[in-house]
Amino acid sequence: MVTRGILIGRFQPPHKGHIEVSKQILREVDELIVGVGSAQESHTLENPFTAGERILMISKGLAEAGIDLSRVHIIPIPDVKNHAIWVSHVVSLSPPFSAVYSGNPLVKRLFKEAGFKVKAPPMFKRKEYWGAEIRDRMIKGKNWEQLVPKTVLEVMKEIKAAERLKDLSKTDYLLS
Amino acid sequence: MVTRGILIGRFQPPHKGHIEVSKQILREVDELIVGVGSAQESHTLENPFTAGERILMISKGLAEAGIDLSRVHIIPIPDVKNHAIWVSHVVSLSPPFSAVYSGNPLVKRLFKEAGFKVKAPPMFKRKEYWGAEIRDRMIKGKNWEQLVPKTVLEVMKEIKAAERLKDLSKTDYLLS
């Protein structure tokens, strides 16, 4: 019987912490499902990258770390307005899984109420592995490049990720 | 001719103030419609309870106060994106009504523009009967239990309401 664990995050952007967690999960289960949350969001300060961009970056980052992609499913998960149906929504989009990994209190609570076993990935106390910290550094022109895998960085350069974030952070002085 | 009044709130959670207002309205009209606003919301700090949980709590709280439930309709009302159609939306979901009771400025304004008579329920200046105050006390572990009817409290204990709110209030330190 194949065992599967799902790691749910927004991956804005995927960083080395995500890769590390993925490796750990793959020691515990046969297959890893990466649930790309808020999949419908992009081009905002909180969610700068499209689902497609994130899927590409995640698969490259995992491959770079030597993870066998045939053991991984990457699934975009759009938000639903009604949190009470969110677990069903994830279940309907994904191959079946028995373990849930997330650091998000809402995600954890919803799966817990639905009777799932939820595990908080054991690390990332270090602020560098917060997506918010990385996005903030990108806007301010601070050092962030070493926080993401090399192949992820390549994609981000190709899509001019930092320029996008800086553009989006400008004040709208006008027409409203 | 049956007269009906609609009381619109979010009931997160229903409290003694809501029950008091309901009694008053039932002195003025034959039937009370309880419009459960933001019905699609749940599991957030602002809207922790599902529509179903709120409907159950409201019906129990009203019965506990000796209100004849055959004079009451409880109607979940999901939000609509476009406020300009919200009154039509409520009208389409509810038995016909002639009076509207709400303390919410937007609700009052929209019904006023649509030509309805809107009444602000005459009490609740007292902060204890704000839903926000109750939710805040639940998170902080302060005294809140006496602010809701006994039967409502029972439901809240059964669904571990305080635990849910505390869980949701935790910081998301991680994966994004």
Added chain:
Amino acid sequence: MVTRGILIGRFQPPHKGHIEVSKQILREVDELIVGVGSAQESHTLENPFTAGERILMISKGLAEAGIDLSRVHIIPIPDVKNHAIWVSHVVSLSPPFSAVYSGNPLVKRLFKEAGFKVKAPPMFKRKEYWGAEIRDRMIKGKNWEQLVPKTVLEVMKEIKAAERLKDLSKTDYLLS
């Protein structure tokens, strides 16, 4: 422990068959939940009546049959695009229930897959108690009035139900 059963239909319109089934269910459980399906629909040949109109008619029809309304919850249930989340959606809108009553194959299948006990109400082979048959007779000006409870008929006359259906059945000869 209160037991509850949910009867799910579209009630376009509520008819004597629905009332009969409701009575039967209330012999088996403490409280009846009437789930008014496709609640967002109205003014079509399949779904001529708004949720509000249906709720009013159902509550009157049940009261006319001597059913104690304090044992009944009437809940409008809007459709969701994704059937796989529909059971969660119903559960989130309704007080908790342990038995499901429906004649609709999709409803039955979805609840069955979710692990619920589903019962097909035991009657209604008789075509007169099909909503479709009643609507068809209304359009064609045939005899239908005796198929619905007297109080339901009153509401239908007040809202000019037959005229609405006839209007909607006219051919659109023009502007498109």
Added chain:
Amino acid sequence: MVTRGILIGRFQPPHKGHIEVSKQILREVDELIVGVGSAQESHTLENPFTAGERILMISKGLAEAGIDLSRVHIIPIPDVKNHAIWVSHVVSLSPPFSAVYSGNPLVKRLFKEAGFKVKAPPMFKRKEYWGAEIRDRMIKGKNWEQLVPKTVLEVMKEIKAAERLKDLSKTDYLLS
């Protein structure tokens, strides 16, 4: 006081009948609102053209007929799932109007129930001025060009309207 009438259709495509009706309405009111219904639809056999394409064609067709465009508002109206709120929806999208012109039974019924005066445009019994007839001729390669204004025809040629319809009418023999 400016008087306004709204003509509601889908304009798939706009044809000489629509222009004729527009002229008549502008004899009765100061300003004409053209409500482009099912605005979100395009690239189907029923609704081949986008809202933007239809707006462009309508404005050209009206100008060609010598109608002063400063007396006309063209407003795209996306469908709403809930018919009971549709009139509010139209009202919220449009400058205020006092008369409604439509041949569609649902549109007429909804505005009538909302207390509006609805007029059926007095012509178009002739099948050539049905959008469905024109679309059918386009697919079958029959004569249709003389049924639309010359400037509309120009736009349709530019966007290869007939090719689009023929493509969409092909059978999907495969992947599902």
Added chain:
Amino acid sequence: MVTRGILIGRFQPPHKGHIEVSKQILREVDELIVGVGSAQESHTLENPFTAGERILMISKGLAEAGIDLSRVHIIPIPDVKNHAIWVSHVVSLSPPFSAVYSGNPLVKRLFKEAGFKVKAPPMFKRKEYWGAEIRDRMIKGKNWEQLVPKTVLEVMKEIKAAERLKDLSKTDYLLS
């Protein structure tokens, strides 16, 4: 070949700055498209006016300034959840255009990524021509009337715009 430029804003409310920009654009292109953004929004502090009200005000304001309305298309543009599809959405709702005018960083970024030429309208550094400033003055009862065209002011008085904003700005002391 007709050239068209689109000016995208929310027009909450339209003000003299908008009119000025419109004039400038009409010196550069044959036809002006006014894209009324967040069209589905109304009755909030950020977006107090419906799309219909804004369309009426814009057309009056432009006419008052002597602009030939037959050179103008006013198109309501509802928001879409997914920014990555927003440019397609605008394109599908509007007659074709070659130049985009907006001061909004997101709008500019999205059109830039889609390969459009985006121009920032050259003025409006002056705070008086910010919609937010005007709405703020309306709430506080400060001087704002001279910032909008006379005909726009007339509409705003007719719909009691200031009263609406003041009502919406009241605190919701109660039912939640």
Added chain:
Amino acid sequence: MVTRGILIGRFQPPHKGHIEVSKQILREVDELIVGVGSAQESHTLENPFTAGERILMISKGLAEAGIDLSRVHIIPIPDVKNHAIWVSHVVSLSPPFSAVYSGNPLVKRLFKEAGFKVKAPPMFKRKEYWGAEIRDRMIKGKNWEQLVPKTVLEVMKEIKAAERLKDLSKTDYLLS
């Protein structure tokens, strides 16, 4: 430079024809994207299986055929109401691609209008490789098992696929 082709279908269910086409595409491009259309649909006669079930079946079927899954991305694509934005929607959900493979006339037309190169997969004239044919045989209890890969058949047995389809095909004799 990595080249990618996208194969768009509904995969209700995935069959040997899909696998064959996938192999062919992987001879022409470096990576294959499998776009699982109408991802939000399930439990209907047209779309019996959830996106999650289809993703699982597709990945197993491809692996069974010896295809290296690290060269494949499987992306669920929910429908959008507005066809005119559908291509943008697909692009935003998927890693970048240069070739599109589909037999669906709408899909082909939309990508063609957006400037993409669209290829019709060269086979499948044989009716056995139509999803509709397979679903029809499942309902009628005819021979269908040999039309899908062995591993797909296993999943279908596990989720009782034939029973689901038969259940859904029953007549709704009752409550409406």
